[in-house]
Amino acid sequence: MAALTLREYRAEAEGRLPAPVWDFLEGGSGTESMLSAGRAALDRIRLRPRCLVDVSVCDPGVTLLGSRLAAPLGIAPMAYHQLAHPEGEVATARAAGAAGALLTVSIFASRTLEDIAAAASGPLWLQLYWLRRRETLVELVRRAEDAGYQALVLTVDAPRVAYRPRDARNGFAVPGGIRAVNVDAAVMSASHGGAAGESAIARHSKEQFDASITWRDLAWLRERTSLPLVLKGVLAPEDAELAVEYGVDALVVSNHGGRQLDFAIPAADALPEIVDAVGGRCRLILDGSIRYGADIAKALCLGADAVFVGRPALWGLAHSGSAGVADVLRVLLDEFEEVMALMGAPRVGDFGNSGIVHH
Numbered sequence: 001m002a003a004l005t006l007r008e009y010r011a012e013a014e015g016r017l018p019a020p021v022w023d024f025l026e027g028g029s030g031t032e033s034m035l036s037a038g039r040a041a042l043d044r045i046r047l048r049p050r051c052l053v054d055v056s057v058c059d060p061g062v063t064l065l066g067s068r069l070a071a072p073l074g075i076a077p078m079a080y081h082q083l084a085h086p087e088g089e090v091a092t093a094r095a096a097g098a099a100g101a102l103l104t105v106s107i108f109a110s111r112t113l114e115d116i117a118a119a120a121s122g123p124l125w126l127q128l129y130w131l132r133r134r135e136t137l138v139e140l141v142r143r144a145e146d147a148g149y150q151a152l153v154l155t156v157d158a159p160r161v162a163y164r165p166r167d168a169r170n171g172f173a174v175p176g177g178i179r180a181v182n183v184d185a186a187v188m189s190a191s192h193g194g195a196a197g198e199s200a201i202a203r204h205s206k207e208q209f210d211a212s213i214t215w216r217d218l219a220w221l222r223e224r225t226s227l228p229l230v231l232k233g234v235l236a237p238e239d240a241e242l243a244v245e246y247g248v249d250a251l252v253v254s255n256h257g258g259r260q261l262d263f264a265i266p267a268a269d270a271l272p273e274i275v276d277a278v279g280g281r282c283r284l285i286l287d288g289s290i291r292y293g294a295d296i297a298k299a300l301c302l303g304a305d306a307v308f309v310g311r312p313a314l315w316g317l318a319h320s321g322s323a324g325v326a327d328v329l330r331v332l333l334d335e336f337e338e339v340m341a342l343m344g345a346p347r348v349g350d351f352g353n354s355g356i357v358h359h
């Protein structure tokens with residue numbers, strides 16, 4: 001098993017999951033053209049190594065918002081890990097801890113925040129969607145703080161879930177045995193129970209997500225926690241600038257893995273202008289289509305502090321639970337360590353803009 005590549009994990013996962021679940025995990029919005037566009041943006045970037053640097057010891061370690069990581073790598077928030085494996089987020093947390101990677105737990109996690117924390121030996125962040133019922137958010141923030149979560153991630157690219165053709169065709173609904181256990185069942189009920197031609201996930205978001213929030217509401221959230229605040233889904237430099245003004249600690253530059261605004265700019269293309277806009281005033285994380293250790297290096301050269309990986313963690317989970325996720329992370333870390341050596345960049349801080357060219 002240890003010899004599997006991420007590509008092989010993907011193929012194995014597809015064979016193990018029911019087709020509608022696979023479609024939910026893998027699918028994108030609208031034309032789905034962003035799935036390949038995100039990858040193409042990273043493929044257009046080539047690495048330019050330096051030579052005769054002492055790389056006998058390479059140290060991929062970083063500190064991100066106070067979280068110590070073995071490498072600039074985290075798992076992106078993804079709903080319902082139990083769709084991939086019965087142990088769900090508990091298995092993912094165990095693997096992330098073993099690899100020294102960050103795990104961002106989705107508000108729609110299928111295991112409790114406390115059970116996930118009990119299984120984790122590494123840092124956890126909690127991702128939130130802004131639900132109409134604000135008391136739910138207050139309660140989640142308090143529970144996250146009590147359980148030792150180290151940051152809050154507010155996802156801002158989803159005032160509603162976008163039209164995703166595969167889910168609509170499948171009438172996708174979250175299977176009854178799997179629940180977003182951290183949120184009141186009444187608030188989640190629309191996610192269950194399929195209807196032909198309609199995604200229950202999309203229907204639920206229209207019912208429960210607060211699409212009216214603006215920058216001013218951030219202050220409300222800020223007042224309720226001393227945890228660092230991260231915004232996920234920022235692609236415009238103007239929004240990055242506003243985020244800094246509003247005291248945000250980090251941004252996840254992301255087009256939601258091609259699942260939200262169709263034709264949105266790939267994160268790797270959006271990053272350079274955002275780097276210029278924030279000028280070092282907040283940390284930057286990139287996600288979308290990260291599949292190789294070299295992608296981590298490319299993101300760092302573009303000016304990111306770290307990357308998140310999404311679907312590959314679920315491929316590992318579907319393949320063999322915690323061991324599979326740990327192996328997916330190991331593959332990425334081993335590749336990244338090799339890139340450090342071959343790039344002549346023995347420390348994460350050695351990656352800079354001169355290390356890449358676009359072609």
Ligand SMILES: Cc1cc2nc3c(=O)[nH]c(=O)nc-3n(C[C@H](O)[C@H](O)[C@H](O)COP(=O)(O)O)c2cc1C
Nearest residue numbers: 025076077078079106155256257288289309310311
């Ligand atoms: C199955 C699935 C569920 C997701 N759920 C969430 C979520 O609950 N919250 C969120 O902010 N992003 C969610 N995302 C988006 C990811 O956090 C991330 O932006 C994206 O998957 C990164 O792209 P990648 O999968 O190509 O690595 C989800 C993505 C997938 C594939």
Ligand SMILES: CC(C)CC(=O)C(=O)O
Nearest residue numbers: 079108161201205256259
């Ligand atoms: C349940 C969904 C709202 C989770 C999500 O963000 C996604 O599927 O991309």
